[in-house]
Amino acid sequence: MQYRRLGRSGLQVSELSLGSWVTYHNQVDTKAATEMLAAAFDAGVNFFDNAEVYAQGQSEVVMGEAFKALKWNRLDYIVSTKFFWGLSREGNTTTNRKDTLNRKYLMQAIDGSLKRMQLDFIDLVYCHRPDPHTPIEETVRAMSDMITQGKALYWGTSEWSASDIRAAWEIAERHHLHKPVMEQPQYHLFCRRKVEQEYARLYEDLGLGLTTWSPLASGLLTGKYKDGIPADSRGAMENMAFLREGLTDPAKNAVVAELAKIADELGGNVAQLAIAWVNRNPHVSTVILGASKLSQLQDNLGALALTPRLTPEVLARIDALCKALAS
Incomplete structure (x- = not known):
């Protein structure tokens, strides 16, 4: 495992990290x-990603109980959370509770x-x-006050536009506040525009770091959706129904089959190839993995071996397959 600075900060994050979206509480209990x-920690992972909204707060509960059981030194691991959607409460529709970033x-x-x-x-x-x-500015x-109060160490954004990130950074600069240092965008072989084009100026101008999510396109880049939706897959979950059309896209699944051949030549599988492809981008501080079982996590960590095998020639072959379908 290699470690990279989070943007221009001094914080060192593992090149692969582990997230809890979809899985924790829904598919993964505290023991698992x-x-x-x-x-993951034994493999060198030091960053674990979460969000308030995941499983309506229960994902944070599960992760917190796991940290308590593991008794790690707090200096040895990095944990995140994210705010916007809030936690639903039956009968309460106040706009100060959800879909907001106001101070309250x-x-x-x-x-x-x-x-x-x-x-x-x-x-x-x-x-x-x-x-x-x-x-x-509000x-x-x-967010800056969270850091000043010692409740958080660094703050950033997720799925913001380049113009909004720059505006936030400039406000913080002007008022001597804590600046946003990282963005968490979706980034994979079929989703590239933000990372490779829209944010291009921010890496040098602001020192923006990236903690990217969904390297496997919600499972599409594993190849398991080529024949439909497996009963035990993420796509079969009721609250993930919005993903199904993309997961069964015939054109993309045909590309995944070709990518599998390249992965086989390199001594890996298509999921490892997809993760390695994201990992090889120098602007990515860490690639967030998701896993519903230990064997899946261990397999995904095998992407580390493939990263140095992605030569310019291999990358050109991958681009020739994927770019026409990328957004």
Whole structure:
């Protein structure tokens, strides 16, 4: 495992990391989470990603219980959470509870996450989506205050536009506040525009770091959806129905079959190839993996062996297959 700085910060994150979206609480209980976190940590992973909204807060609870059981030194691991959607409460539709980045919500959201995860501070906190109804300055000041209060160490954004990231950074610069240092975008072989084009100026201008998610395109790049939706897959879950059309796309599945041949030549499988492809981008600080079982995690970590095998010639072959279908 190699380690990379998170943007221009001094924080060193493992090139592969482990996230909890979809899986924790829904598919993975505390015992299984503890087992997977331990295996990832033993492989050199030091960053574990979460969000307030995952499983309506229960994902943070599961991860917090796992950390408690593992008794790691707090200096040895990095944990994140993300704020925007809030936690639903039956009968309560107040706009200060969800889909917002206003100060009232944010300052209470961090306290809720700290309690659920049983931590004194969270290393990385993200604005999970942009909020067009709250002035960016209000959001920047609230996120900066989290850091000043010692409840978080670094803050950033997720799926923000380049213009909004730059606006937030410039507000922080102008008012001597803590600046956003990282963005968490979706990035994989079929989703490339933001990372490779829209954010291009931000890496040099702002020192932006990336903690990318969905390297396997929600499972499409494993090849398991070529014949439909397997009963035990993410695509079969009721709350993941919105993914199904993309997972069964005939053109993309045909490309995945060709990518599998390249992966085989390199001594790996198509999932490992897809993760390695993201990992080889120098602007990516860490690639967030997801896993519902230990064997899946161990297989995905095998991408480390493929990364140095992605020569310019191999990358050109991959681009020739994928670029026409990429967005």
